Amino acid sequence: MPRLRDSRFATDCTVTFDGHAVPARSGESVASALLAAERLVVSRSSKYHRPRGPFCLSGSCGSCLVRVDGEPNRRACRTPCRDGMTVESQNAWPDASHDLLGVIDPLTPHGLDVHHMFTSPLTVNRALVTFTRRLAGFGRMPDRPAPAGPPVTPECFDALVLGAGPAGLAAAEVLAAEGKRVLLVDRDLLPGGRLRTGLEPGAAPPSWPAGVLRAVTAAGGEFALGTTATGIWRDGGSPVCLLVSDDPPRTRLVRAARIVACTGGHARPPTFEGNDLPGIHSGRALALALAEHGVLPGRHVAVLGAGPEAAALSARFAAAGLDATQVRGAVTLARGRSRVRSLLLADGTSIPCDVVAQGEPPAPGPDLLRALGVGVDWDPDIEAFAPRVAPDGTTSVPGLLAAGEVARPVSAAEAVAWGRRAGEAARG
């Protein structure tokens, strides 16, 4: 079974996926429970009806959208399991594993030129519009109106720290020590971010995240877990952040003299043929699911990348008893039908595998910073856009700071140090 046999990882609840019972652990994400149950395909893709399943498991990609208790287009990776929860696949018939429209993909080996196909005669064009509209869209309308959350009263804090990973925790710790009233927010139910993967054990003591939360509270601040920063606007002339949590539903509107964005980066999908096959995931997310919920993603893991993160991932998967191969060379093709079965390398070697872990570090995630006008530059070294964040965490926008992988790939220890500097810069 792809969950470690260990009492620490015992399941305690059941969700259903397309009518099948899926054992789960309260609080783990639906995506994690589905991986453990080897149900990798949760929908079909928008145009070619290719099998789709969780990739990033961290709310960056859009590959795990499911229907949860009658509400469409929910990210399986952002939805904590609750006993009796009903999860359904989307955009597939009869189901995501056996979708009749899956024939579109092999029938269109060169893709579809949607702008120029079937433009005439008029009757054919009209039929195209009618037909594609039926196929289009993703989730079905909700069964009933969503429950309304309580009315929102705007709140003010000395500092709003977004993200309780190494950088955010460090920044919040410094600010709390100064007596600042901090609101520390993380979309996960536990603090720690990447520290929870255990891939970089020396970066901070295991008890540190909980200690920071206590310090934040002791200084009159607050922490909000399971809470997503959905955006920052400038209404009223100063930044205002909209925080949303689902269970219970609550919307918060927060202004703060200082905002420190430590929301981390975005997992990078690989870019070879067949790169979207289920079974290809962010390595870090797999390590987290393994560490916290004992989820074994498969038996034969190919880890992409030549850097320290890929090496640490390979070691971690091997230690869990998996057959782990670190793939340093260029991959040209992933083979498989509804799940990856092997990788073909540029030198002709074939690597059999049932799971691929992206071991390249995440790309910067500058979205929140860009929303307030921070510029980005293309960095050819990391082949990604990186926001302009100074070593002390400051940006071109007064009162807006950032630290850690939101800005560029750094180790967890470096993220802690950067977060501390940003906290110091945000004190004044």
Next chain:
Amino acid sequence: MGKTILCACEDVTLSDVRRAFAEGHRDLESVKRYTGFGTGPCQGKSCLNAVVQEMIRLGATAAEIAPFTPRPPVQPVTFGSLAALDPEALPVDHGVPVPALPAPPCPGPSGPLPERADVVIVGGGILGLSLAHQLTLRGVREVVVLERSYLNAGASGRNGGGVRAQWSTPTMVRLGLRSLKLFGSFAGDTGVNGWFRRGGYLFLAPDGSQVKRLERNQAIQREQGMRTRILSPGEACAVVPQLDGSRFVAASWNPDDGVVFPWPFLWGYADAARSRGATVRTFTPVTGLDVQGGLVRAVETASGRIRCDTVVNAAGAWSPGVARLAGVNLPNRPTRHEILVSGPMKPWLGPLVSALGTGLYFSQSQRGEIVGGMGDPDEPAGISHGSTLRFLARFSRALVGYVPLTAGLPVMRQWAGSYDVTPDNNPILGAAGPANFLQLNGFVGHGFMMAPAVTEAMAEWMTGREKDEIFDRFTLDRFASGGGVGEDFIIG
């Protein structure tokens, strides 16, 4: 040959990016629009860097990979969550300033500008491009369209795609009907799909005075052969079962109105005009108009000067600035209009629905998103494309009020464009100032839907054929003489 998927949300392949680039969509904003990458649920978080890597491999310049404008929200947020906000606690604001029309100097493989043209059209929105298409159809060869940014950068690429003939004056009804017909034949005429769908328009009237207005309009519309009907709330709920029928007292329904996907219309008209000899040049702002002896003799740009017989000002919200280059003052006031899309849903909403008195309107796009906007009576004049939370709160409250089931749908992206507003809500057409300086602007949020019919009539007139009465009626002088009947059926 299998597929390499660069954007998993919208199934955009490596080949799609290569094809777009090869067809001249070289800058990132254009590649985004032509391929659709970055427009799905992840909003580019997963795919942006991979697409740019490929563009660099293909030879894109630093200016061409300037990242596309950030669009809030950063993570999807449901209409229900947003409806919990009090919009009145969020005063009108410009939002984060965004460059209204980014104009990177794109040294693409475009060659020099022509030295001379019969007609230079300033503004590569749907009005300018459709006029170029219509002129070249009538044998005018030397037509140049100058767009200061990428195609679809202005209001033509920012609107909700609603196209209707339900108007309040016989002239507008006639033009609306003609446009609908031309939208219908667009794909066949240009070889580019515009996804025109006649799903109808449903106007909801909240009270008796609005019902009277609808009945007045209905009489005018039926005289011109339209099938407009006044529906009871129950009948309207048969058209859109998800509506809360207690929120309105009657509705006006024309099943022949529709919606389009706006972007392809610019590509299609540009391609069609180019294939008959026109030049369409992007990233080429007009810097001067050389006026001598009561005529515009040449149009000046950073990349050269074009001598010409006629200049058409089709620059939308930027028209007053262009007119000033010829010493002409236009009364147009650009006004921001905000709009949003939800995540993609299976089809459930046939028509475009507009709730009179609130400014709210929404429809469902071909891809399944709810596309909607809502005018803000407090919006000041000025070009401003910042997005606000106030708009999200106002729109969500109104939408969830009319369609309670939408509370659970996530908002995916919001943006803003400019209405080009005139004092009487009607366009400015024909010569103003220099005798060969023609106006084609001031369309107050309905320029897209009027463009096919108006530009067809304008091309007829410009090529010495019939002169439509609109070119006598909607002149700039009407404001000086105080004449003209205002249009009161503006949405948003």
